[in-house]
Amino acid sequence: MKKHALLWLTVILFAACSSQKKVIFLPDSTQNTQESSLLDSWQIIESQSGSADAGIPEWVRCYMNGNAEEIEALDAYYGKYVFIGKTRGDNFSALQQWANRFTVEQDLPRLVVRRVERRLVAAAVLYPDDEYGEYFAQMIKKISDEEYPEAVKEQTFWTKQKKIPVVTEDDAEPEVPQAALERYEFLVLITISKDLLQAKIQNIMAGIKPAATPTKDQAAAINRIRQAFFEGF
Secondary structure, eight states, X not given: OOOOOOOOOOOOOOOOOTTSOOOEEEXXXXXXXXXXXXXXXXXXXXXXXXXXXXXXXXXXXXXXXXXXXXXXXXXXXXTEEEEEEEEEESOHHHHHHHHHHOOHHHXXXXXXXXXXXXXXXXXXXXXXXXXXXXXXXXXXXXHHXXXXXXXXXXXXXXXXXXXXXXXXXXXOOOOXXXXXXXXXXXXXXXXXXXXXXXXXXXXXXXHOOOSSOOOHHHHHHHHHHHHHXXXXX
C-alpha cells in the first residue's frame, strides 16, 4: 500500500538589488498542474507597516521563509507552540473582518488538528486509518473538540501582493486583468504554552479507547506514536 504523503509548499524571501526598491517575493500556493501559475511569484508592494521593504515583523518573515515552526525558534516565542491563521483575497474590508473575528475558541482547534494530523501521517508507513485503526479518527475528533483557553491571539498582520507571472520563451505575454494580479494576505499569530498543549494531547491519547480492538501491528504503531509524538511536532 502506498505511503500517504503530504506536499508542503515553502515560501522564499528575495530582496531586489540595492539600486531599486526592495521587494519580497512569494511563490504562488495555488496547485494547478495545468497552468504555469505554479511558477508565478507574488511581490509584496505594501504592508500594514506601510512600505514593502521595512517594518515587517520577524514572525511574518519567518513564516514566509518556511513555516510556523521557524517562529518557535525565535527568543520571543521560547517555550511556545505557534499557529498561523491565513486568508487571502482582494476585498480588504472582508479580510480585515475575518482577522478581527478570528478567535482561539472557534479557529484554533482546526489549526491544532492540522498539525496533529501531519505528525501522525509523517510517522505512518501505511495510510493513517490502516496504520492506527480507529485510534486515528478518534484522536482527530477529540483534538478538534478540545478547548484551548490558555492560547493567546498575539498579533495580526497584512500584506498587499502583486502577481509576477513567469513567462517562458514559448509563452506569449499573459493578458490578465490588473485586479487579478493583486491580492491581500492576512496572517493571525496564536501561541500556546508547549507544556500545556503537550499535556492536553497526552491526556487525549491516553484516553482513547477504540471500539474495534487494534491489530497487533496497529497497537505497536499506536504505542510508538504515543511515545515519540512530540519529536518533530
